[in-house]
Amino acid sequence: MLKIKNLRKVYTKGVNTEALKGINLEVEEGEFVGIMGPSGSGKTTLLNIISTIDTPSSGDILIKGQNLNKISKKELSIFRRDELGMVFQYFNLLDSLSVKENIALPMILNKEDVKNIDNEVLSISKTLGISELLDKHPYEISGGEAQRTAIGRAIINKPSLLLADEPTGNLDSKSSNDVMQLIELLNKERKTTTILVTHDPKAASFCNRVVFIKDGLLFNEIHKGDSQQQFFNDILKMLSFFNNKL
Ligand SMILES: Nc1ncnc2c1ncn2[C@@H]1O[C@H](COP(=O)(O)OP(=O)(O)OP(=O)(O)O)[C@@H](O)[C@H]1O
Numbered sequence: 001m002l003k004i005k006n007l008r009k010v011y012t013k014g015v016n017t018e019a020l021k022g023i024n025l026e027v028e029e030g031e032f033v034g035i036m037g038p039s040g041s042g043k044t045t046l047l048n049i050i051s052t053i054d055t056p057s058s059g060d061i062l063i064k065g066q067n068l069n070k071i072s073k074k075e076l077s078i079f080r081r082d083e084l085g086m087v088f089q090y091f092n093l094l095d096s097l098s099v100k101e102n103i104a105l106p107m108i109l110n111k112e113d114v115k116n117i118d119n120e121v122l123s124i125s126k127t128l129g130i131s132e133l134l135d136k137h138p139y140e141i142s143g144g145e146a147q148r149t150a151i152g153r154a155i156i157n158k159p160s161l162l163l164a165d166e167p168t169g170n171l172d173s174k175s176s177n178d179v180m181q182l183i184e185l186l187n188k189e190r191k192t193t194t195i196l197v198t199h200d201p202k203a204a205s206f207c208n209r210v211v212f213i214k215d216g217l218l219f220n221e222i223h224k225g226d227s228q229q230q231f232f233n234d235i236l237k238m239l240s241f242f243n244n245k246l
């Protein structure tokens with residue numbers, strides 16, 4: 001469902017920084033892939049390019065056979081709206097809107113029927129365990145609740161690809177675990193293809209496969225067998241190999 005071919009990114013403002021040096025990666029429909037690697041290795045750059053927030057310097061990205069380099073701006077914005085869901089470390093919720101309105105925003109922007117919107121928000125907020133919070137505002141809820149709200153917003157349009165950059169980076173371990181269980185549930189039940197960037201080996205152990213990036217290049221990847229605990233240990237081993245800060 002996702003094909004990345006020889007992707008390069010050079011930031012040219014000020015000093016030139018070659019953030020991605022030729023990434024090749026394929027992700028199958030329904031996969032749950034983690035991306036790990038040292039700070040500055042290019043993880044966010046990669047995710048921002050997949051999510052069309054940023055553009056590559058060269059190389060191609062195909063999502064469901066569509067080459068994102070070759071479609072117009074208008075097509076790109078429709079594509080983003082219909083196919084992609086995004087979750088960030090700092091939640092990016094709008095304080096002026098209620099939890100309910102934040103979740104519903106993509107459907108409101110799509111001018112969908114109010115009744116449909118209400119039904120979807122109710123059903124999603126139940127899954128996410130935030131149905132009691134719908135009338136509150138983002139500054140009146142906890143970090144874990146805010147991230148669950150952001151996940152609600154990311155999935156309300158039933159995206160085929162969910163992209164998450166450090167979604168647990170600002171959460172305590174309990175909330176972090178809740179959020180990861182939810183992302184795992186969505187991946188299993190809705191078959192939403194999911195890519196997660198994380199520093200956290202526990203969060204990464206929810207994935208089926210973890211890809212390691214170093215200095216803008218894919219370095220290695222490991223797959224989960226039957227046991228999440230064993231996978232967690234394997235990830236730890238890889239990270240210690242990287243001499244990474246945990
Ligand atoms: N907007 C930008 N302009 C110039 N250089 C940038 C920009 N964004 C990132 N970089 C550089 O590109 C490289 C990769 O950065 P990136 O943010 O992708 O790393 P990362 O793996 O996400 O790191 P972290 O784990 O700290 O979030 C770094 O050297 C960084 O300094």
Ligand SMILES: [Mg+2]
Binds near residue numbers: 043044045
């Ligand atoms: Mg980053």
